Structures are given as structure tokens and as C-alpha cells.
Amino acid sequence: MSEILPLLGSGLIIFAAFLLAIAMTLVWKIIGLLPKGRLQHSWGVLLLLILFFVISYGLYAKYSYVNISGKTDLIVPIIFFLGAIFVYIVCNLSLKTTRDIMQIYILKQENITDPLTGIFNRRYLDSYLNNETTKAQSFTLPLSVCLIDIDHFKSINDNYGHQVGDLVLQNIAKDIKESLRDSDVVTRYGGEEFVVVLPGTQVSTSYKLAERLRKNIENTQVTIPSKSGQEALSVKVTISIGVTELSIECKDYLCLIKNADTALYRAKNNGRNQVFIC
Numbered sequence: 001m002s003e004i005l006p007l008l009g010s011g012l013i014i015f016a017a018f019l020l021a022i023a024m025t026l027v028w029k030i031i032g033l034l035p036k037g038r039l040q041h042s043w044g045v046l047l048l049l050i051l052f053f054v055i056s057y058g059l060y061a062k063y064s065y066v067n068i069s070g071k072t073d074l075i076v077p078i079i080f081f082l083g084a085i086f087v088y089i090v091c092n093l094s095l096k097t098t099r100d101i102m103q104i105y106i107l108k109q110e111n112i113t114d115p116l117t118g119i120f121n122r123r124y125l126d127s128y129l130n131n132e133t134t135k136a137q138s139f140t141l142p143l144s145v146c147l148i149d150i151d152h153f154k155s156i157n158d159n160y161g162h163q164v165g166d167l168v169l170q171n172i173a174k175d176i177k178e179s180l181r182d183s184d185v186v187t188r189y190g191g192e193e194f195v196v197v198l199p200g201t202q203v204s205t206s207y208k209l210a211e212r213l214r215k216n217i218e219n220t221q222v223t224i225p226s227k228s229g230q231e232a233l234s235v236k237v238t239i240s241i242g243v244t245e246l247s248i249e250c251k252d253y254l255c256l257i258k259n260a261d262t263a264l265y266r267a268k269n270n271g272r273n274q275v276f277i278c
């Protein structure tokens with residue numbers, strides 16, 4: 001019996017170290033699932049701590065072997081073993097929870113993203129603009145909105161096909177996004193229309209931004225990559241923009257969109273490739 005006890009004690013600790021090593025692989029998977037940032041670093045610290053325990057368990061198993069002579073000497077190895085089981089269970093549950101949360105996050109993102117352009121969709125715009133109008137009114141902050149429409153988009157589809165039309169939409173969405181601040185929100189309103197929400201921005205500033213964007217688009221051609229044997233295609237595109245802002249007369253989402261639409265209608269009626277304010 002006295003010969004088995006040291007074996008049993010060391011065996012328990014080695015098995016516990018093995019469980020901790022498995023827990024480390026689970027933590028590694030969690031780190032891989034998480035977005036870059038503080039949370040990922042915190043799990044990295046935990047990973048190092050578990051590594052420290054694995055090494056300590058190994059050393060303890062080696063040096064305690066000769067010191068286990070009675071049953072009571074097994075208490076510490078048993079505690080080490082239960083500790084490792086606890087760490088393993090917590091890491092396993094954390095991995096499952098992280099997977100579930102990431103799945104929900106992906107579904108939520110899909111729900112508010114336009115699949116063609118990768119920018120926010122109308123569903124997101126509805127709730128975002130509602131919240132922003134309430135916030136702007138509570139704190140008496142300016143808020144403006146730009147409604148952007150690609151000119152004669154139907155003829156692009158008709159002349160080059162829908163696939164080229166789709167590529168033009170993707171390029172324009174990218175150009176709009178890149179020309180604005182991170183705090184401005186770009187959404188696809190529908191078809192070839194985009195809505196940009198500019199929190200904390202007066203209509204005069206938004207007009208200048210819209211004018212700069214219009215000129216950029218006017219001066220750059222959308223290049224459609226060549227198919228085998230064909231030349232790359234360059235498509236010239238212009239946009240019309242209606243700009244409006246929150247005011248005492250216009251204090252909600254519906255009114256902002258209505259006014260932006262009126263301004264856009266005037267820009268279209270006036271010959272397109274223009275920015276109008278309403």
C-alpha cells in the first residue's frame with residue numbers, strides 16, 4: 001500500500017496537469033474567436049497563468065513523490081486534481097458561451113448589413129436615425145442627413161448588365177464611406193440610394209462634405225476588372241445629393257428623410273450631378 005500511495009499522488013497531479021494543458025487549448029480557441037482588444041489580452045494572461053500551473057504541477061509531482069507515505073499526504077494532490085477539473089470545466093463552458101455569443105453577434109450584424117455593399121441597411125438606419133434625432137434634441141445638438149442617388153443608374157444596368165451595376169454600387173458605397181468620418185453613418189437606403197447620417201454636423205458643413213464627395217465621384221471612373229480576354233471597363237458615374245438638417249420645424253426621422261428627398265428631387269430636376277439643401 002505504501003508503495004502505491006506515492007504513485008497515486010503523482011499520477012493524480014500528472015493527470016491534473018494534463019487536464020490543465022487541455023484547458024490551455026480551449027483558452028487558445030477562445031482567444032481565436034474574440035475580436036482584437038482588451039478581452040483577448042485578458043484571456044492571454046489567463047493562458048499564461050494556466051501554463052504556470054502546468055509547470056508547477058509537473059515540478060510538484062516530481063518532488064512530492066518521495067514525500068507521500070500516508071493517506072493524509074494525498075490531500076494536496078486531490079486538491080490539485082479538483083482544481084484542474086474546475087479550471088477545465090470553466091474553460092470548456094467559456095468556449096461554448098463565446099461560440100454562442102459570437103454566433104448571435106454574427107446574426108445581429110447580418111441583420112443590419114446590406115449584403116451587396118457591406119454597409120448598414122435600411123433596418124439599421126431606421127433605428128439609428130430615430131435614436132440620433134432623440135439624442136440631438138435632448139442635448140440641442142445639430143444633426144444632418146444626406147440622401148445620395150446615383151444618376152441614370154438604370155442605363156448602367158441596361159448598357160453593361162446587372163453585374164456591372166452591382167460593382168458600381170459596391171464602389172460608390174466604398175467611396176462614400178472613405179470620404180467621411182468614422183462617426184458618420186453610411187447606409188444603403190434601397191436600390192441605388194444611400195443615406196448618410198452626420199451627427200453633430202450643421203447643414204452648411206454637410207453641404208461642403210456632400211459637394212466634395214460629388215466632385216470625387218465625378219472625377220473618378222469606376223473600373224470593372226476584365227474578364228478573360230476582355231479589356232477592363234471604366235464606367236463614369238455621377239451622383240445627386242439632397243442635404244437637410246434637424247430643426248424646430250423638422251424634428252423627426254420621417255421629416256428628415258422627406259426633406260432630404262425633396263432636396264434630392266430638386267438636384268435631379270436641375271440636371272443631376274448636384275447637391276441641394278432643403
Ligand SMILES: Nc1nc2c(ncn2[C@@H]2O[C@H](COP(=O)(O)OP(=O)(O)OP(=O)(O)O)[C@@H](O)[C@H]2O)c(=O)[nH]1
Binds near residue numbers: 163
Ligand atoms: N445592379 C443593380 N441594380 C439595382 C439594384 N437595386 C436597384 N437597381 C436598379 O436601379 C435602377 C434605378 O433606376 P431609376 O429609379 O429609374 O433611377 P436612375 O436610372 O438612376 O435615374 P435617376 O435616379 O433619375 O437619375 C433600376 O434599374 C433598378 O433595377 C441592385 O442591387 N443592383
